[in-house]
Amino acid sequence: MMELFLTVFSAAFFVTVIRTTTPLLLATLGGLIADLGGALNVALEGMMLIGCLTAVIVSVYAPWYVAVLAGLGAGALLGLIMAFFAFRLKADIILVGFAINILAAGGTVFALALATGGDKGTSINLQSKAIPAVDLSFLSGIPVVGPTLSAFLSGHSVLSWLAAILVFAVWYFLYRTPWGLWLRGVGEYPAAPEAAGIPVNKIRTWSLIVSGALAGLGGAQLAMFNYVGFTRDMTAGRGFIALGAVLLGARHPVGALLAALLFGAFEALAVVMPGLFNDIPAELIRAIPFVVTIAALVLFSIRAQRALALRGVK
Amino acid sequence: MSTLPAIDRSSRFKTMRREVGRALGALVIALLVAFVVVLLTSKAPFEALNVLLTQPLSRPRTIGLWIDDIAKLTVTGLAFSLVFQARQFAMGVQGQVYIGALAATYVALSPLGASWAGIPLGIAAAMLAGAFYGFIPGIAKAKLGANEIVSSLMLNYIAIELCNYLVRANLPKPQAGVLTTNDFPDSAVFPTLVANTRIDLSIIFALVAVVLVWFALYRTSWGLKLRLVGHNARFAEYSGIKATFIMVSAMTASGALGGLLGSMFVQGQTYGKLTVLFEGGLAFEGILVAIVARSRPLAVPIVAIFYAYLRQGAQLMNIRTDVPAEVIGIVTAIIILLVSSSYSLNFITRLFRRGPAASAAPAAAGGAAK
Numbered sequence: 132m133m134e135l136f137l138t139v140f141s142a143a144f145f146v147t148v149i150r151t152t153t154p155l156l157l158a159t160l161g162g163l164i165a166d167l168g169g170a171l172n173v174a175l176e177g178m179m180l181i182g183c184l185t186a187v188i189v190s191v192y193a194p195w196y197v198a199v200l201a202g203l204g205a206g207a208l209l210g211l212i213m214a215f216f217a218f219r220l221k222a223d224i225i226l227v228g229f230a231i232n233i234l235a236a237g238g239t240v241f242a243l244a245l246a247t248g249g250d251k252g253t254s255i256n257l258q259s260k261a262i263p264a265v266d267l268s269f270l271s272g273i274p275v276v277g278p279t280l281s282a283f284l285s286g287h288s289v290l291s292w293l294a295a296i297l298v299f300a301v302w303y304f305l306y307r308t309p310w311g312l313w314l315r316g317v318g319e320y321p322a323a324p325e326a327a328g329i330p331v332n333k334i335r336t337w338s339l340i341v342s343g344a345l346a347g348l349g350g351a352q353l354a355m356f357n358y359v360g361f362t363r364d365m366t367a368g369r370g371f372i373a374l375g376a377v378l379l380g381a382r383h384p385v386g387a388l389l390a391a392l393l394f395g396a397f398e399a400l401a402v403v404m405p406g407l408f409n410d411i412p413a414e415l416i417r418a419i420p421f422v423v424t425i426a427a428l429v430l431f432s433i434r435a436q437r438a439l440a441l442r443g444v445k
Numbered sequence: 446m447s448t449l450p451a452i453d454r455s456s457r458f459k460t461m462r463r464e465v466g467r468a469l470g471a472l473v474i475a476l477l478v479a480f481v482v483v484l485l486t487s488k489a490p491f492e493a494l495n496v497l498l499t500q501p502l503s504r505p506r507t508i509g510l511w512i513d514d515i516a517k518l519t520v521t522g523l524a525f526s527l528v529f530q531a532r533q534f535a536m537g538v539q540g541q542v543y544i545g546a547l548a549a550t551y552v553a554l555s556p557l558g559a560s561w562a563g564i565p566l567g568i569a570a571a572m573l574a575g576a577f578y579g580f581i582p583g584i585a586k587a588k589l590g591a592n593e594i595v596s597s598l599m600l601n602y603i604a605i606e607l608c609n610y611l612v613r614a615n616l617p618k619p620q621a622g623v624l625t626t627n628d629f630p631d632s633a634v635f636p637t638l639v640a641n642t643r644i645d646l647s648i649i650f651a652l653v654a655v656v657l658v659w660f661a662l663y664r665t666s667w668g669l670k671l672r673l674v675g676h677n678a679r680f681a682e683y684s685g686i687k688a689t690f691i692m693v694s695a696m697t698a699s700g701a702l703g704g705l706l707g708s709m710f711v712q713g714q715t716y717g718k719l720t721v722l723f724e725g726g727l728a729f730e731g732i733l734v735a736i737v738a739r740s741r742p743l744a745v746p747i748v749a750i751f752y753a754y755l756r757q758g759a760q761l762m763n764i765r766t767d768v769p770a771e772v773i774g775i776v777t778a779i780i781i782l783l784v785s786s787s788y789s790l791n792f793i794t795r796l797f798r799r800g801p802a803a804s805a806a807p808a809a810a811g812g813a814a815k
Contacts, residue, residue: 171592171594173594216782216785216786220786221786222782222785222786223785225534225594226732226736226781226785227781227782227785227786229536229729229732229781230777230778230779230781230782230785231778232729233729233730233732233733233774233777233778233781234774234775234777234778235774236726236774237771237772237773237774237775237777237778238771238774238775238778240769240771240774241769241771241772241774241775244769244771245486245769249767251769251771367602368598368599368602371595371598371599371602372599374592374594374595374598375592375595375599378592378595412610412613412614414606414607414609414610414613415606415607415610417606418602418603418606418607421599421600421602421603421606422599422603424595424599425585425591425596425599425600425603428585428591428592428595428596428599429585429589429591429596432585432589432590432591433589435590436589436590
């Protein structure tokens, strides 16, 4: 037990938590934007997965930032497809989302087999690149707090910093710009903005495109930093956990950050625990993030119901 | 007096014809897209297409595989149909399959499995376990408002990890290190109906399930209430139907079907034992079956016949040509997208005339093939 405490309060563990949180946070922000626009984006999982593979394959031929942009673009394109079928062709958005997930699960393996010449498991024989870590070791020059500061802040992916900025950017967009107000209005009660002459479907389409782009970015982080290379089904439910994180974070960007950190911390625990406790089976440790998601969802729902009861709504 | 049912029948026939036309149209479009993808990637595209479309019928063995898939796809399609009819998007069939399979395995490998009770008890245990697993997201939604999509998906992953763990650490194995259990005793494995094929009792169970689900949905008051809740939950609530009870019971019944599918997997001729990750993504393909069948139980097996054929064709194509079986994922996705949307054949022609917007559907395949 002592070792666990020492591990959890170390700088290395903090860096691990940030690493595991980043893809989740990006996907959660994506889910949040779609959710506030009134569409539950169940395709986050598939968008992340396709983002992963696109980023890995592009990174073989291009610099890392092009690969990251390609992952982002793939996600955005999927968002556009989703919007086209859901809003133009009036399909149920949840079914469209699952169609994208099925496309991603099969399509990525298919494309991987083509890209690697038959390997359906991993992209291990592709020379894919990694996103560079931001080195802030010069901070250790600061007296007293320097070394600690450097240990905690150094070594994060560029996208981790971007994700932190994005939390603020999304907050600013949602609560300080007219478009954010429109988006929230469209999600809350579409008839009102429609009557006010706001292009409801256009806003929803953009919210899905941005949502997909963020999920694709999360995929790029997953396949170019957390792991370098693609493995089939490597997102392993992160997109669905992100959906839970949106709800748990009370549909607010800061809440999304906290929820993503919570799930990221449990995923990081699942990473370090097998080394510490040999007697706890690895499978059960891997199930922790999913159990926590259900527990968090249930607890949050109880709280939300209490709040409704307090307001006298049944 | 006699005209009313006649009108009813003729309009029903018209609707059916339209639905069938839409489904076939979607199938053709999806296959065309898949063919373009194969054409771009394969060295022998025409051979691949030939294998996909004709080979499942080539031998008794492959026909057996096809029928086995029909049985399984029918049951998962029914499970999704039940919850879709109540407009619940519970996605937990995969988890129920694993939990049901675990329950069936514990029965089959116990002393009971070696007796005549191996099959009935195994199925009963699997259905009970699956029903319980379907009940959890239902009750969490009814009592707490917890989103059933997220909770059921999480339960899927938990069930898979639990199955991995129990197979590795708890269940008896032929030798250390393998990730399969001992073979079940013969008395716990479904007998074959046709010798030397995989055609076993599963197909009978699937057909019984079709009739039972149809009867429950269209000939009982529970089914009427369930469909009413699906159409308009608030109206159902106003008319005195306990909508939450209906939701929970629909998810529980669907869970029992998921559990049955689990037992069909491990007790069927295909495995006759439990191995990790045995399900291979089949459970989620029930979404396609349910959507194309418009959640009608009697249409489910018909859709399953077509889809199982494609699925087997893709497997054979994977073995005999250079095209991976996963290309079928693209077909599945396009069919779901088209059938669940308001596309009609006129709409497609209009789209093509307009030009740029039409690129969206092929772009789906293009995005994946990148």
